Amino acid sequence: MALRHGGGALGPAVAFLAVAALLGAVTAGKFDDVVQPSWANDHVVYDGDLLKLRLDANSGGGFVSRNKFLYGKASADLKLVPEDSAGVVTAFYLSSAGDKHNEFDFEFLGNVTGEPYLVQTNLYIDGVGNREQRIDLWFDPTADFHTYAVLWNPSQVVFMVDDTPIRVYENRQNATVRGHHRHANGTTTATGSSPFPGPQPMAVYSSIWNADDWATQGGRVKTDWSHAPFEATFREVRVDGCVWAANATDSDAGEVSRCSGSSWGKEGRYWWKEKEMSELTVHQSHQLVWARAHHLVYDYCVDTDRFPVQPPECAGH
Numbered sequence: 425m426a427l428r429h430g431g432g433a434l435g436p437a438v439a440f441l442a443v444a445a446l447l448g449a450v451t452a453g454k455f456d457d458v459v460q461p462s463w464a465n466d467h468v469v470y471d472g473d474l475l476k477l478r479l480d481a482n483s484g485g486g487f488v489s490r491n492k493f494l495y496g497k498a499s500a501d502l503k504l505v506p507e508d509s510a511g512v513v514t515a516f517y518l519s520s521a522g523d524k525h526n527e528f529d530f531e532f533l534g535n536v537t538g539e540p541y542l543v544q545t546n547l548y549i550d551g552v553g554n555r556e557q558r559i560d561l562w563f564d565p566t567a568d569f570h571t572y573a574v575l576w577n578p579s580q581v582v583f584m585v586d587d588t589p590i591r592v593y594e595n596r597q598n599a600t601v602r603g604h605h606r607h608a609n610g611t612t613t614a615t616g617s618s619p620f621p622g623p624q625p626m627a628v629y630s631s632i633w634n635a636d637d638w639a640t641q642g643g644r645v646k647t648d649w650s651h652a653p654f655e656a657t658f659r660e661v662r663v664d665g666c667v668w669a670a671n672a673t674d675s676d677a678g679e680v681s682r683c684s685g686s687s688w689g690k691e692g693r694y695w696w697k698e699k700e701m702s703e704l705t706v707h708q709s710h711q712l713v714w715a716r717a718h719h720l721v722y723d724y725c726v727d728t729d730r731f732p733v734q735p736p737e738c739a740g741h
């Protein structure tokens with residue numbers, strides 16, 4: 425699903441923007457170190473210790489991290505739009521730049537009052553997505569703050585909800601396992617090895633936008649603008665990763681090796697690359713099995729209508 429939002433109307437009064445910017449400078453401290461508005465600044469609202477992304481009929485809004493990272497963990501303490509949020513999508517995601525970009529997405533698909541949100545995750549690798557999975561949640565994500573996180577290292581990408589892994593994408597580039605396409609005549613053909621996102625620095629983003637063409641009950645339920653503005657509320661955004669030098673290009677070999685080199689993990693500084701982070705713990709594996717058994721509602725890996733040929737990374741699923 426496309427994450428890119430189409431521009432949207434720019435803010436109204438310039439004077440209001442100036443005042444908001446001043447207030448922002450006073451109250452935005454803990455967010456200011458980590459993120460900055462990236463789309464429709466007047467829809468990125470600082471409210472005491474909280475940061476809200478607002479959607480109304482004019483525009484949605486978004487923010488981006490100040491730094492780029494290669495490997496690490498990004499998380500958000502987030503409370504989703506309460507009550508009627510049909511048609512509204514809030515996203516928290518990591519993305520690199522360019523045509524061959526990588527991207528790890530959480531997309532929260534709103535619903536009418538009382539009906540459950542769905543959480544869609546997706547990965548783009550070398551510019552190609554189409555790896556959607558959807559879960560429902562074991563709590564009401566509009567009632568309180570919950571932590572949504574992505575851990576990313578050379579071995580795996582892990583999506584977590586309150587420290588429970590809900591999805592793991594492993595680096596199987598060294599493994600011999602291959603995807604197979606079973607033909608009508610009973611023979612199989614290998615479909616290639618499993619891709620894994622290469623070492624491109626990523627920024628962390630969040631945005632809220634109107635997606636009533638597809639998001640809620642397959643697009644059948646539209647956004648009810650009489651309930652606007654719709655607001656997603658952040659209590660904190662954390663990014664703990666290898667910060668990419670601001671003066672380096674995205675393909676800088678020195679930065680790749682500085683952030684990828686295994687010797688760094690031993691210092692405890694780049695904890696996300698240490699050996700114990702290369703796979704789930706036994707406890708986490710059990711949590712993952714539980715989450716998927718009880719809450720997975722869609723998995724592209726088993727959608728044979730969309731993928732008559734099973735994607736190679738799905739082998740063994």
Ligand SMILES: *[C@@H]1O[C@H](CO)[C@@H](O)[C@H](O)[C@H]1NC(C)=O
Nearest residue numbers: 578579580595596597598599
């Ligand atoms: C794959 O193999 C290479 C060469 O042995 C090794 O350096 C690398 O760490 C391995 N990658 C993973 C994800 O295991």
Ligand SMILES: *[C@@H]1O[C@H](CO)[C@@H](O)[C@H](O)[C@H]1NC(C)=O
Nearest residue numbers: 606607608609610611612613
């Ligand atoms: C089975 O079907 C595939 C795809 O049409 C074809 O490439 C393969 O040669 C066939 N094998 C046999 C034994 O008929």
Ligand SMILES: *[C@@H]1O[C@H](CO)[C@@H](O)[C@H](O)[C@H]1NC(C)=O
Nearest residue numbers: 533535539540542639640641
């Ligand atoms: C919204 O609620 C309906 C009815 O419970 C459910 O089928 C659907 O999966 C929910 N979520 C979305 C995003 O449509």
Ligand SMILES: *[C@@H]1O[C@H](CO)[C@@H](O)[C@H](O)[C@H]1NC(C)=O
Nearest residue numbers: 669670671672673676678679
């Ligand atoms: C970036 O700046 C640092 C410190 O000034 C310097 O050591 C480094 O070589 C620069 N890197 C690039 C890619 O220009």
